[in-house]
Amino acid sequence: MSRPRLLPVLAAPLLFAACASTATSRAPVPPAATTPQAAMATAPGLLPAVPQPPERPVAPPAVTDPSLPLEQRIAAFVDYTATTYGVDRQRIRDVLATAEHKQSIIDAMSRPAEAVRPWRDYRPIFINDARINGGRAFYAENRAALDRVAAETGVPAEYIVAIIGVETSYGRITGNHRVLDALYTLAFGFPKRAPFFAGELAQLFALTAEEPQLDLGALKGSYAGAMGMGQFMPSSYRLWAKDGDGDGQRDLLTHRPDVFASIANYFVVHGWQRGAPVVARATRDAAAADFKPDNLEPVHPLPALAARGYRPQAGQPLAEGATLLSFDGEAGPEYWLGYRNFYVISRYNRSPMYSLAVHQLAQAIAGRPAQ
Numbered sequence: 001m002s003r004p005r006l007l008p009v010l011a012a013p014l015l016f017a018a019c020a021s022t023a024t025s026r027a028p029v030p031p032a033a034t035t036p037q038a039a040m041a042t043a044p045g046l047l048p049a050v051p052q053p054p055e056r057p058v059a060p061p062a063v064t065d066p067s068l069p070l071e072q073r074i075a076a077f078v079d080y081t082a083t084t085y086g087v088d089r090q091r092i093r094d095v096l097a098t099a100e101h102k103q104s105i106i107d108a109m110s111r112p113a114e115a116v117r118p119w120r121d122y123r124p125i126f127i128n129d130a131r132i133n134g135g136r137a138f139y140a141e142n143r144a145a146l147d148r149v150a151a152e153t154g155v156p157a158e159y160i161v162a163i164i165g166v167e168t169s170y171g172r173i174t175g176n177h178r179v180l181d182a183l184y185t186l187a188f189g190f191p192k193r194a195p196f197f198a199g200e201l202a203q204l205f206a207l208t209a210e211e212p213q214l215d216l217g218a219l220k221g222s223y224a225g226a227m228g229m230g231q232f233m234p235s236s237y238r239l240w241a242k243d244g245d246g247d248g249q250r251d252l253l254t255h256r257p258d259v260f261a262s263i264a265n266y267f268v269v270h271g272w273q274r275g276a277p278v279v280a281r282a283t284r285d286a287a288a289a290d291f292k293p294d295n296l297e298p299v300h301p302l303p304a305l306a307a308r309g310y311r312p313q314a315g316q317p318l319a320e321g322a323t324l325l326s327f328d329g330e331a332g333p334e335y336w337l338g339y340r341n342f343y344v345i346s347r348y349n350r351s352p353m354y355s356l357a358v359h360q361l362a363q364a365i366a367g368r369p370a371q
Contacts, residue, residue: 046299047321050271050343056235057084059187059198066191073188077198085206092205095216099184105177105223106189119327119334119353126166126357127364135161135365138170145257149244154274155264162362163263163348164229171229171254175222179204183225183234200225203234210238213249228252229259230266240266270347271340277317278342278359281371282324282335285309293323296352298340300324305337312337316371325352 062068062076074096082089139146139161146157161170168174183204186197204225208216221227225234232241232252241250242265244257251258288309293300298321305311310324322337336356338346345355363371 045301045304047301049297049299050340052271052347053239053269056203056239057199058195059202060195063198064187064191064194066194070188077187077202080198081202081205085202085209087205087209095180095205096184098180098217100178100181101189102177102181102185102223105182105185108223109186109190109193118329119356120330122353123330123357123360127360131165131169131361132364134170135165135361136367138164139365142256142260145244146260149260149264153261153264153268153272155267155272156362156366158362158366159267159345159358160260160263161365162358164259165361165365166354166358167231168229174220174228174231174253175226176220177223177225178217179219179221179225179227179234180217182221182223186225197225200234203238207234207238211250213251219253229254229256230263232262232266236266237262240269266348267344270344272344273340276341277319277339278345279325279339279356279371280312280316280318280322280337282310282316282337283313284333284335290326291324292326296323296338296343296346296350296355298322298338298343302337310335310337325356327353327356 058064059077059080063073063080065073068076078089078092078096081087081092135158139157143157146160149155149160150157164170180201183197183201187194187201188198190197204216204219208214208219219227222231226232227234227237230252237250237252240262241252242258242261243250244255244259244261249255249258250262252262282305291308291310298319300323301321302312302318305322305324308324312318316337317339319337319339322339323343325336325338327334327336338352338355342355342359345358346352348358349355360371363369
């Protein structure tokens with residue numbers, strides 16, 4: 001997975017993903033784990049799910065139970081963070097004493113993450129001349145670094161650029177909230193998501209202990225606590241950020257080699273396959289019944305989808321398994337098959353429209369016809 005607006009990076013706080021290689025030795029990438037979705041995907045007739053890293057830890061009820069006094073929850077948070085991440089208790093207390101509750105952040109989080117808008121209205125936000133030309137210029141400016149990362153990881157450079165373009169307009173809009181205030185506010189003032197955000201607040205303390213060049217009190221980001229050009233949450237930063245140029249630091253705020261390497265690493269860790277397709281336009285038989293898969297896992301064999309009346313259009317790329325996507329397009333209903341790499345993009349933001357927008361923007365940046 002930002003700014004309080006009806007754009008996809010904003011979905012990060014609710015649905016987080018927001019990077020093969022492993023992260024640095026300070027924060028090794030956990031091994032892939034079998035998730036409940038993966039277990040479901042082994043049902044008869046379905047393909048195995050894409051292996052994913054373990055879920056990131058959330059804070060315990062002693063920290064997040066809104067029926068407890070705030071002072072008691074903060075004391076429990078200090079103990080949790082110190083015990084889990086080895087951060088000095090007094091440092092945690094001193095920093096939290098400077099944190100401020102921001103009602104504007106609660107208000108932003110209480111609004112829907114994305115307007116309920118159809119694809120025909122959502123797509124032009126990102127697939128337009130300004131965004132495409134900006135992406136091409138950004139790619140040209142950073143071609144050597146981007147192409148090097150693409151060759152090392154198998155994640156095409158245009159997808160790295162498209163993520164940055166969708167998330168922060170190529171680094172121009174990265175958020176102006178103090179990350180400490182955002183996570184403090186959501187950890188102790190937004191019960192619905194308090195376990196996640198208190199967990200991220202603890203990860204912020206751990207991150208800045210491991211990366212001393214980061215000033216915890218000065219870090220700025222989205223109202224959900226996402227940081228930098230790629231809008232990484234603290235846990236994503238700790239686990240999957242990469243030192244892209246060997247300078248011994250991982251700076252995802254403005255240092256582009258680190259940003260590029262980290263976005264690519266995020267994709268690889270979540271299952272990106274080098275050279276594999278992302279999506280295919282599909283046709284629907286006239287007699288086909290509506291079909292809406294439970295999730296975006298690419299576990300449905302193409303023959304099974306064809307038996308339901310949905311098949312790739314002629315000339316479209318093929319893969320073993322897919323999920324079916326249905327959108328209200330400008331010219332009417334659109335049907336797509338989302339393959340494994342589409343699912344990986346969706347780990348950055350769970351919205352299928354977000355993932356398709358990233359794909360189509362990447363195609364446009366690369367000068368390929370939009371599928």
